[in-house]
Amino acid sequence: MLLLLLFIRVLFLITATSFLLIGLNNTARNPQDIQIFVVGLVVTILAILVEWLTPKKTLSALAGIFFGLLVGMLISWAMSRVLEMLNLLFFKLEADTLQMVIWLMGVCICYLTISLVIRTKDDVRFVIPYIEFSRQTKGLRPLVLDTSVIIDGRIADIAETKLFDAPLIVPRFVLNELQLIADSPEKIKRNRGRRGLDMLNKLQNSTIVEVKIDDTPPPGIEDNAGVDQKLIAFTKNCDGRLVTNDFNLNKVATLRGVDVININDLANALKTVTLPGETMRVKIIRLGEEPTQGVGYLDDGTMVVVEGANSKIGQTISFTVTSSLQTSAGRMIFGKFENGAVSANT
Secondary structure (H helix, E strand, O other), X not given: OHHHHHHHHHHHHHXXXXXXXXXXXXXXXXXXXXHHHHHHHHHHHHHHHXXXXXXXXXXXXXXXXXXXXXXXXXXXXXXXXXXXXXXHHHHOOOHHHHHHHHHHHHHHHHHHHHXXXXXOHHHHHHHOOOOOOXXXXXXXXXXXXXXXXXHHOHHHHHHHOOOOOOOEEEEHHHHHXXXXXXXXXXXXXXXXXXXXXXXXXXXXXXXXXXXXXEOOOOOOOOOOOOHHHHHHHHHHHOOOEEEEOOHHHHHHHHHOOOOEEEHHHHHHHOOOOOOOOOEEEEEEEEEOOOOOEEEEEOOOOOEEEEEXXXXXXXEEEEEEEEEEEXXXXXXXXXXXXXXXXXXXXX
16 A cells, blocks of 8 residues: 555656646746746645645545535635626726635635535534535444453453454554553553553554554544543444443443443353353362352353362362352352362362
């Protein structure tokens, strides 16, 4: 893509230079063509400056400029007719002066319409049906990452499993928040921010998943608004899905009609499914709330409470599952240790 853009730039410079040299030669033979040469030179310089100095060019902005220019030209044409009639009745201006006034009025009207459309392009559809400038994503819907899920780090491991085919998008304001957290004077927050930056760097270096840093500002949101509010507006604008492990953000985004992928829900769904009567093995690491209970954890972090295992702390035992319980903190498995069951010292 960069090579193609460079080729187009070089081709434009060669073409523009050739035409300017031809115009300069014609001007030397016919001085009256100097105006055409000057106009061509100015337009060429303006095109180069706009292309090189515009930091972020988006299709929605280009569409807004074109639509605003079209509306401005129509209004300018109508106003020029009105101005010509007024000139015949009242002003009595010379033809050259009138033409200069019409051109100046047209430039001002086009500037105002373009500026108005660019600033309010997200509300244009409410005024003119079937016309909108919000970005539409074709194909796979992108996954928008929030700050908490990047710091959590599990998204990098999930991406390595090739579960995600869609690109991962990190908005610029999320990256800025990560940098602020990494620069925090509090050690814990600073470590969390640096972990988030490390996870993001790991994702960007992955050859399995595509990660993009998007500078597009969320439409209709003030710069000083909260990150959660910006995330919801940004995700809706790009027709994406929000990836988070923030419970409150999950609820608000769902109420706003945004599809959410919660990493915690995904992790709970992947935990071991157990049925009463099954036999499992677990290492008992501490006592439970009841004097006769022992508590251990499976490899996926699921808590196991075993009745009759209070004397088996530090040992790996076999137990029979009696029930399981799904809570907001995760899944819990309850079991019973039989005295005749096999245990192994570790």
